[in-house]
Amino acid sequence: MSPGWSKDRNAFELEDRSKIARLWQERFGIPMQVFDCFCFYRRAQNVWAFSDMALPKLRYEAIGLRMMNFKEEHWKPTSCALQVFGRHATKNVVHLPSEQSRIFFAGKSQVLEAKVEPGYVVVFYNGDVLGCGLYSHGTLVSQLPKESRIIGDAEMDI
């Protein structure tokens, strides 16, 4: 985020829950009920997930966790939201073996055959959701943000 972003901190707006739930159901097959106890806020292109509690009138810097962002007609899920909701996914899911998960953790891309639609996928290793990947033309590109990467194979304990 740029330093100036807090200027429009009033701009959080409640977003329609079923609209968000439907997008996640369509892409990942996550049942819509999974989102029942959450509400969603939108600020600029970002949508944030928050537990379904009334918020007092304050100026907020952040509300819950970043869920997804919109770019024109596309949307991209965040890795942290996939770590929370992704275990319910039934499609567009990629399970990586240990060697490939290292590459993913390092934030790199790799050639990989997967039975998924092109676009964003939920990446699993050993039963855990690691985060978001972008799959197209037989290549999986890690979308892990810098702070969630682990660089250097030898140093990583997986």
Add this chain to the structure above:
Amino acid sequence: MDHLERYRSIIPDYDGFLDILAMPLPTTARINTLKTDRSCLLDRLDRAYVAYTCLEWYPLGLRLGVERPGKMIEHVLGHIHIQEEVSMIPSIVLDPRPGDRVLDLCGAPGSKTTQISQATENRGLIIANEPSLARITSLRSNCERLGAVNVAITRYDGRRFPQQQFDRVLVDAPCSSEGMARKDPKVLGRCSLKRSFDLQVLQIGLLKRAVQLTRSGGIIVYSTCTYAPEENEAVVDDVLRQSQDTVCLEKASVQGLKGCSGLTEWNGTEFCDELKHCVRYYPHQNDTGGFFVARLVKR
């Protein structure tokens, strides 16, 4: 180290205290029940041959025999949070419940915020406040990594946080951090009586505001990672006196951890007798850093 001499009369076994300051601080972590549970996590560590021991006083606390805990997959995936052992105390003394409205007035980088979030099981409302934009970045990224979805972040000067009524308020105040000397010996070079008195003004302002933001019957916890009575008992004493019987102190002790009672006198100044309910933790008592905790109840 010279700076610490002034505490010789209040720290039991002062030489033992000095000895342990020269020893490295054990690496500790908290199990994040927002993303995993204790048995799953311990299972994982066992399978990965990670050396650890469980903290006796806190089922979710671990000591890790790991050189770079930040590189552990469990950390990156948010199943654990690297957190100093004594820093786990204030959220436990605050004792938040699911459904509570909690304010963490000095929130970044969010170790205690996220511990409160897991105690409320992601139900209830937590406002984590932090004036520094740079520190909000780390607060946000910890909340996101640990999957805390009931935390909203604000950026006020805590002394001027807008009027609201919370069930519980944590004031983990900015302080001179003398208790961090095992982790970073350089902190002592920045400590002085003048600095403590400067911080005291801010600390009193924060605690006073916290009391105003708490509903009647609600709990306020005040904590620092420093020994200076000027930043601890003197702050609580001042707020108690100014509050004219609207707040009182309750025992802040935690079962299974050794600590010393709060001071009722320092350098010729007498504090309210109630201050004995506060707890001071010294590094050689539990092999940790140093800490101070007070628990106030609003009448």
